[in-house]
Amino acid sequence: MVLALGGLFYWGMQRNPKELPSVLAKERRPAPDFTLPVLPPYRKEWGETFKLSDHLGRKPIVLNFWASWCLPCYEEAPVLEATWRRYKDQVLFVGINTQDKEGDALRFIERFDLTFPQVFDPRGRVGVDYGMYGVPETFVIDREGRVVVRHAGAIDQAGLEKYLKEVLP
């Protein structure tokens, strides 16, 4: 009895509470669609609004949820930008600025010179559809439009490239 309880306790201690399940990635569900306004610096190239389903089924897509008030986002922004510049012919990167103010978001974008399209979701409605816990979170969508990866927390170069290899031919 004591051993069984001890074993249960030990097993519980080994679990990482930050490792939260993602229903989308686990079941490889189709990426939930959304239409969001594009932030001003990107409107010339991407139009006034961005509809995800217009882009699904062509290239793999990397969806990155971020906010200017989120510290790890500062860590991963240069990684995302550099990787986007390297893979922009093969993969589409989309930044979703979530629960943020437009002015702060624009300052963040300018600071890191982000060139991949950025959309604006001040309410964070899309985050709920993706089962997002907190920023930053990155989702990788394959060419069939299914979510295959959910990465919580700042992403590094090696991790991101590993995920890209999963969805690139």
Place this chain on the structure above:
Amino acid sequence: MRAWVLVLFLALGVWAQENPASPPPDLPPEVFAIARELRCPVCQGESAAESNSGVAAEMRRLIAEMLQEGKTEEEIKAFFVDRYGEWILYEPPRRGVTLWVWVLPVLGLALLGLGLFTYFRPKKPLPPELLEEAERRLKEPPA
């Protein structure tokens, strides 16, 4: 006269008070009743009703919108379970592995009751012939 001025000034203070904070004024209480049963995704041990985080606020807004659309509580919970998994529910569902969470305490109590009952059960008196035999042996002089 002075007293009246004082009373007037004291009464002015009433306006300085903000309205009581609970229940929060923006959403109907039904919203909070449902949100209380849902976990706030970015918090530790807080429900979506208590947290001030952006996600929790958005969850409450979504609940309010769905209630206005005429959705039931079950449908609203299913909406969040569909996106976050059963993890989002504060009470574990009464089936599968988590059924044990509900069953084990009852089972444990029943076992405890059974144990106490057998321990304190009135002892059966010994049969009279055995008592007589014992008495007889006590009276016998030791061999």
